[in-house]
Amino acid sequence: MDLKDRDANANRRIRTAAVLLFAQRGYAATGIRDLARAVGMTNAGVYHHVASKEALLADLMRVAQRGLIDATERMLHGVESPADRLALLISSLTATHALSPMTTRVMDGELRSLTPGSPARDEIIALRDAYEDHWRSAIADGVAAGAFHIADQRLTRLALMSMCTGTSEWYRPDGDSSLEQVCAEFTAIGLAAVRSSVQVVAVPDLSLLPEFPWEPPDVRNDPPIAEAGR
Amino acid sequence: MDLKDRDANANRRIRTAAVLLFAQRGYAATGIRDLARAVGMTNAGVYHHVASKEALLADLMRVAQRGLIDATERMLHGVESPADRLALLISSLTATHALSPMTTRVMDGELRSLTPGSPARDEIIALRDAYEDHWRSAIADGVAAGAFHIADQRLTRLALMSMCTGTSEWYRPDGDSSLEQVCAEFTAIGLAAVRSSVQVVAVPDLSLLPEFPWEPPDVRNDPPIAEAGR
Amino acid sequence: MDLKDRDANANRRIRTAAVLLFAQRGYAATGIRDLARAVGMTNAGVYHHVASKEALLADLMRVAQRGLIDATERMLHGVESPADRLALLISSLTATHALSPMTTRVMDGELRSLTPGSPARDEIIALRDAYEDHWRSAIADGVAAGAFHIADQRLTRLALMSMCTGTSEWYRPDGDSSLEQVCAEFTAIGLAAVRSSVQVVAVPDLSLLPEFPWEPPDVRNDPPIAEAGR
Amino acid sequence: MDLKDRDANANRRIRTAAVLLFAQRGYAATGIRDLARAVGMTNAGVYHHVASKEALLADLMRVAQRGLIDATERMLHGVESPADRLALLISSLTATHALSPMTTRVMDGELRSLTPGSPARDEIIALRDAYEDHWRSAIADGVAAGAFHIADQRLTRLALMSMCTGTSEWYRPDGDSSLEQVCAEFTAIGLAAVRSSVQVVAVPDLSLLPEFPWEPPDVRNDPPIAEAGR
DNA sequence: AATGAATGAGTTTTCATTCAT
DNA sequence: CATGAATGAAAACTCATTCAT
Numbered sequence: 001m002d003l004k005d006r007d008a009n010a011n012r013r014i015r016t017a018a019v020l021l022f023a024q025r026g027y028a029a030t031g032i033r034d035l036a037r038a039v040g041m042t043n044a045g046v047y048h049h050v051a052s053k054e055a056l057l058a059d060l061m062r063v064a065q066r067g068l069i070d071a072t073e074r075m076l077h078g079v080e081s082p083a084d085r086l087a088l089l090i091s092s093l094t095a096t097h098a099l100s101p102m103t104t105r106v107m108d109g110e111l112r113s114l115t116p117g118s119p120a121r122d123e124i125i126a127l128r129d130a131y132e133d134h135w136r137s138a139i140a141d142g143v144a145a146g147a148f149h150i151a152d153q154r155l156t157r158l159a160l161m162s163m164c165t166g167t168s169e170w171y172r173p174d175g176d177s178s179l180e181q182v183c184a185e186f187t188a189i190g191l192a193a194v195r196s197s198v199q200v201v202a203v204p205d206l207s208l209l210p211e212f213p214w215e216p217p218d219v220r221n222d223p224p225i226a227e228a229g230r
Numbered sequence: 231m232d233l234k235d236r237d238a239n240a241n242r243r244i245r246t247a248a249v250l251l252f253a254q255r256g257y258a259a260t261g262i263r264d265l266a267r268a269v270g271m272t273n274a275g276v277y278h279h280v281a282s283k284e285a286l287l288a289d290l291m292r293v294a295q296r297g298l299i300d301a302t303e304r305m306l307h308g309v310e311s312p313a314d315r316l317a318l319l320i321s322s323l324t325a326t327h328a329l330s331p332m333t334t335r336v337m338d339g340e341l342r343s344l345t346p347g348s349p350a351r352d353e354i355i356a357l358r359d360a361y362e363d364h365w366r367s368a369i370a371d372g373v374a375a376g377a378f379h380i381a382d383q384r385l386t387r388l389a390l391m392s393m394c395t396g397t398s399e400w401y402r403p404d405g406d407s408s409l410e411q412v413c414a415e416f417t418a419i420g421l422a423a424v425r426s427s428v429q430v431v432a433v434p435d436l437s438l439l440p441e442f443p444w445e446p447p448d449v450r451n452d453p454p455i456a457e458a459g460r
Numbered sequence: 461m462d463l464k465d466r467d468a469n470a471n472r473r474i475r476t477a478a479v480l481l482f483a484q485r486g487y488a489a490t491g492i493r494d495l496a497r498a499v500g501m502t503n504a505g506v507y508h509h510v511a512s513k514e515a516l517l518a519d520l521m522r523v524a525q526r527g528l529i530d531a532t533e534r535m536l537h538g539v540e541s542p543a544d545r546l547a548l549l550i551s552s553l554t555a556t557h558a559l560s561p562m563t564t565r566v567m568d569g570e571l572r573s574l575t576p577g578s579p580a581r582d583e584i585i586a587l588r589d590a591y592e593d594h595w596r597s598a599i600a601d602g603v604a605a606g607a608f609h610i611a612d613q614r615l616t617r618l619a620l621m622s623m624c625t626g627t628s629e630w631y632r633p634d635g636d637s638s639l640e641q642v643c644a645e646f647t648a649i650g651l652a653a654v655r656s657s658v659q660v661v662a663v664p665d666l667s668l669l670p671e672f673p674w675e676p677p678d679v680r681n682d683p684p685i686a687e688a689g690r
Numbered sequence: 691m692d693l694k695d696r697d698a699n700a701n702r703r704i705r706t707a708a709v710l711l712f713a714q715r716g717y718a719a720t721g722i723r724d725l726a727r728a729v730g731m732t733n734a735g736v737y738h739h740v741a742s743k744e745a746l747l748a749d750l751m752r753v754a755q756r757g758l759i760d761a762t763e764r765m766l767h768g769v770e771s772p773a774d775r776l777a778l779l780i781s782s783l784t785a786t787h788a789l790s791p792m793t794t795r796v797m798d799g800e801l802r803s804l805t806p807g808s809p810a811r812d813e814i815i816a817l818r819d820a821y822e823d824h825w826r827s828a829i830a831d832g833v834a835a836g837a838f839h840i841a842d843q844r845l846t847r848l849a850l851m852s853m854c855t856g857t858s859e860w861y862r863p864d865g866d867s868s869l870e871q872v873c874a875e876f877t878a879i880g881l882a883a884v885r886s887s888v889q890v891v892a893v894p895d896l897s898l899l900p901e902f903p904w905e906p907p908d909v910r911n912d913p914p915i916a917e918a919g920r
Numbered sequence: 921a922a923t924g925a926a927t928g929a930g931t932t933t934t935c936a937t938t939c940a941t
Numbered sequence: 942c943a944t945g946a947a948t949g950a951a952a953a954c955t956c957a958t959t960c961a962t
Contacts, residue, residue: 162396210297626852670757
């Protein structure tokens with residue numbers, strides 16, 4: 001028991017430090033030494049608990065994705081109406097990002113750090129796709145049932161999802177509005193976005209926008225890396 | 231002229247490659263050699279046009295921030311009503327991220343890669359703050375004028391801003407909805423979020439949310455790095 | 461010219477040191493730091509001239525094998541009689557090992573250090589097989605022509621070859637007998653071994669031989685690694 | 691007994707694995723972990739039976755050398771004629787290498803892995819020298835008695851010995867010729883080498899031999915490591 | 921007797937950067 | 942202008958070994 005506890009402890013402390021450093025500096029900018037220093041070990045000590053830096057990242061991401069999927073499916077269980085499902089998806093994604101900002105930042109932002117083609121990466125992409133399918137089907141069902149009116153399902157989904165995931169960047173529990181309020185507001189926004197057909201409002205003169213001579217033109221149409229495979 | 235042109239050309243090609251690589255892999259994961267290879271130079275050759283890797287990043291970010299500020303101020307010029315100003319802010323931020331996704335990803339995401347305390351970093355933080363002041367004041371003015379009703383100005387601002395900046399992650403010009411539609415929809419959402427007082431909707435049982443044993447508890451209240459100094 | 465010379469020089473000095481160290485301590489026991497120290501460079505400096513430690517080894521082995529093959533084919537050119545060919549093979553293999561003992565020790569002994577399945581290893585095995593084919597066919601032709609009488613062609617070939625390659629372990633130019641004498645003696649031995657049928661002489665009582673309780677019994681019949689593929 | 695047996699068993703299994711791995715990959719390329727894995731133990735477990743990796747190697751080599759010496763002296767006992775002694779030396783060395791190829795490869799090839807100057811290394815060198823003295827004196831006696839005619843006693847001894855030791859590289863019990871035949875043939879070769887005066891045969895044009903620009907020129911005359919101290 | 925944890929020194933290799941040419 | 946050479950520092954990771962349990 002003692003031994004197991006100590007081991008489990010070391011493992012948890014490493015993961016706590018890893019999630020913090022990966023979230024703050026990014027995976028590539030975090031060295032094993034930083035990690036070791038943060039948990040009061042030597043470089044070599046870390047390798048007693050972790051197969052490799054990348055395996056550690058993959059493990060964090062896998063567990064995080066699975067946790068999100070499991071929680072989502074628990075919450076969606078028995079809920080039929082597309083609007084209710086969408087509301088639940090928004091609330092839970094937002095709240096998860098508010099309550100576990102470090103873990104979710106790593107989960108959302110470090111896919112690119114996993115070796116392309118590696119089994120770990122493929123598995124995590126599959127998990128992410130499985131999660132997104134809940135969004136896809138909620139929206140598609142709403143549209144099919146005539147409850148939602150939207151021009152571009154992919155766009156709507158991605159816009160709403162990035163509104164929710166953005167929460168991990170700015171939410172603080174000691175702010176003026178509670179997590180419940182944030183969830184409520186985001187849910188309201190999401191449902192509004194989905195119910196009303198797009199009203200075309202005057203858009204400002206795009207010629208006034210900044211232009212960057214170096215912006216690579218030919219990649220603009222490529223799928224962003226974050227979406228590889230979708 | 232020839233020389234100057236060639237030089238300018240090399241500079242632009244380097245920046246194009248840099249913005250692309252920094253956006254795709256991240257600054258820390260991009261080596262000078264990757265950059266050099268991408269533009270068909272040697273390592274040493276790159277240093278003819280660039281003082282250092284970090285100076286290159288700082289330069290990209292500075293010009294991007296300045297471009298955004300300048301464009302924003304050009305557009306806001308003469309616009310008085312807080313609602314109109316907010317609409318303009320939303321549209322222009324969204325459109326900029328849609329049209330320059332690589333540049334804006336670097337601008338939004340690589341602040342942490344600049345050495346803390348360096349003049350370059352301080353300058354860029356100042357620029358970002360200057361930009362955000364337009365949002366802050368538009369919202370504050372709207373609230374002061376009784377046009378906006380919001381519980382938490384910071385939260386509202388950050389939520390709307392991250393909705394707009396998220397665009398660079400998923401927007402594609404060949405989608406079903408045009409950039410104008412996206413801007414219009416986002417503007418509508420923003421204005422709705424600001425006009426209505428928050429309706430408290432039923433929020434799902436938070437005990438069902440995923441929990442991660444390693445999520446660092448004590449940092450949750452700290453300002454996320456992305457906000458250092460705000 | 462200057463530059464090219466310096467470069468070629470650095471490359472040659474690295475290879476000289478590498479061949480010496482690999483021959484003396486073995487590839488696995490030689491660090492890049494040892495190599496660097498031996499040529500008065502830093503670790504990193506070596507990597508300017510060499511892709512990796514293993515690539516360096518592969519390069520040495522490849523050039524050595526090719527050199528041996530080319531020389532052998534030059535010498536064998538036009539020689540028809542199996543006995544003459546065998547004599548030439550013995551002389552040239554012996555002399556090469558006497559004159560280039562370091563290079564040949566590496567060539568003969570470090571095959572196992574190349575990553576199994578790597579293209580470099582496969583290529584060098586192919587080269588070695590090509591070389592050995594000259595021995596195989598000389599012996600087989602002699603047997604077919606009735607000039608040679610031997611019980612086991614493979615055994616005879618390998619025994620004679622390891623007699624020749626052993627030279628690199630003990631030959632010294634300042635000994636009492638000249639290289640010509642060594643070659644002459646080895647040639648005489650080889651031809652004698654091949655001409656007479658095996659006379660069965662009394663062999664000592666094998667029960668007196670040492671036995672080692674740890675000698676792995678089940679691998680004894682496996683082809684020795686040095687022979688993989690043959 | 692139980693305990694002693696289990697211990698002896700573990701010891702033997704470790705040595706079996708060690709001899710196999712050291713022979714196949716070389717001492718330097720074999721890790722304690724490889725050893726442990728091969729016998730189904732943990733790293734630390736191995737250290738219960740072995741003082742250190744180097745001590746294990748030294749132990750294997752010591753026992754092997756002693757076994758060879760003991761067997762040789764048993765066989766030589768009472769044999770007077772230099773020719774008979776040489777025949778016995780050849781047969782027994784050959785047969786030992788054929789029957790214990792792994793052990794003998796380690797014995798012959800890993801002297802360089804023992805720390806220079808260490809007592810273990812000195813002891814093993816002394817053992818090897820004691821063994822070689824049997825060869826030295828057999829040859830010297832034969833020459834003194836006028837039975838042998840050779841130009842260079844050292845050369846002859848080393849050439850014959852490396853012919854015998856080479857057996858561990860290629861001998862397989864399932865070949866076309868029996869171990870007895872091999873011993874007989876090698877004995878015949880050895881006696882022939884020693885009886886006949888060297889006939890000067892035509893040696894091929896050495897200018898056709900391969901040359902390697904990196905072959906260290908200044909070490910060519912140094913005693914090969916394998917001979918350190920002789 | 922055996923193990924899991926840990927470590928300091930080591931491994932090969934890459935990094936951003938400089939500089940003589 | 943541009944390059945090949947070189948470097949100190951650091952990267953991720955492995956080494957043989959120790960020790961409390």
